[in-house]
Amino acid sequence: MLYLIGIGLWDEKDISVKAKEIICRTKTRVYLETYTSKLSVSREELEKTYEKPIKLLDREGIEQGSSELIEKAKDMDIAILIVGDALSATTHISLIQEAKEKGVKFEIINNASVLTAVSITGLELYKYGQTTSIPFDNPDLETPYNVIKNNQSLGLHTLLLLDLNPEEDRFMTVKEAIHILSQIEGRKEEKVFTSETLCVGCARLGGDYKIVAGTADKVKEVDFGGPLHCLIVPGKLHFVEEEMLRLWK
């Protein structure tokens, strides 16, 4: 059996009771996917709590080693731990696809995701448009800007996930994200993201969070502390949302 297990957003205790039972069975081999996100605790702390050795799976390990893992899962229990929910990245979905095609049994154990943890800001989840991300290596990419624009035209909020490279301990900050969007605005001048645009900067959602709402100019000066950060550009606000945002100013 192949288990894809979301382990939530913060620490070793965000795992579900069900998932912990699966991991703790003596016969289960446990892997931790380490490149799409990051917990606040180390592999060693997880090993201590779950009383199991945990192998790390980097990008290469999961992309090139996936067929091997799925083969193994025919005869034994393989659990892959994934920060956040279990199937947030295309890579994880490919595992399911391959398992289904090869007739290998699989089980998904869901958990919290930043996509709904943002609800603590008070912005309604049903008023978000498309979610997008801002990459490190391609600051000229206009996709995030265009997604904000499309969402704004429908009055919808935009969640921007910020790039990360855990292997290099590199995590994009709210400040960097605002800088990149401002640069694109400077070129395109469509008034989609100006210094006056309302922003909600978030850090460490699901854990020791920090949330600040204000203009782009103000929010970019805030020190949000350690990773992970994300940025929300609200659309049209309902008065309840406005009241709630006031509490984060």
Add this chain to the structure above:
Amino acid sequence: MLYLIGIGLWDEKDISVKAKEIICRTKTRVYLETYTSKLSVSREELEKTYEKPIKLLDREGIEQGSSELIEKAKDMDIAILIVGDALSATTHISLIQEAKEKGVKFEIINNASVLTAVSITGLELYKYGQTTSIPFDNPDLETPYNVIKNNQSLGLHTLLLLDLNPEEDRFMTVKEAIHILSQIEGRKEEKVFTSETLCVGCARLGGDYKIVAGTADKVKEVDFGGPLHCLIVPGKLHFVEEEMLRLWK
């Protein structure tokens, strides 16, 4: 302290280890919000597993009794269990707002939500537009139709959450949802949702799930079994998404 605790989508073991510890402390008073969603297990089963009495909170209880709960949370630990993630409904956000305004400490424990559990279908989470819902009591409401239309114009997928009334044991099915959308199409004739529109019907995501992809005409004939159901109208498909959907046909 006020704890708002997401307990996930399926049974008593989807709760996180952290949340279970909070509930099991002798001094914590535990409530279960019962009107925005539904687990597959009863209150009694939760009480047995958590070894704690659990009071039910219906709509009235949470909307009219919230101030009282927040007052209580000044002096004792109050835990409100919410199916799915902790802050999926406006009502739950209002609790946080009131707690913040009154200076009552609160903690959110996140968990799985249908909004990301849909990723098992293989449709990319980052290619969804606005999520919408189909109500029981207002089949003429054109909002869901218009949301699909807006999302389609951007090539995006639409997740439609289906109405429920747990107190009356009434849960909208995929079949009913397709019927309502077809009726609206019949009036508006904008070819947004025809008998040939590709649909992905889902039931019991996060648990004993069933997923079927196909035309609206085909999917509406499928028996998806017990609640909860939801419906996805995919936008433009990437070939990886197409391949994955083929596995659910």
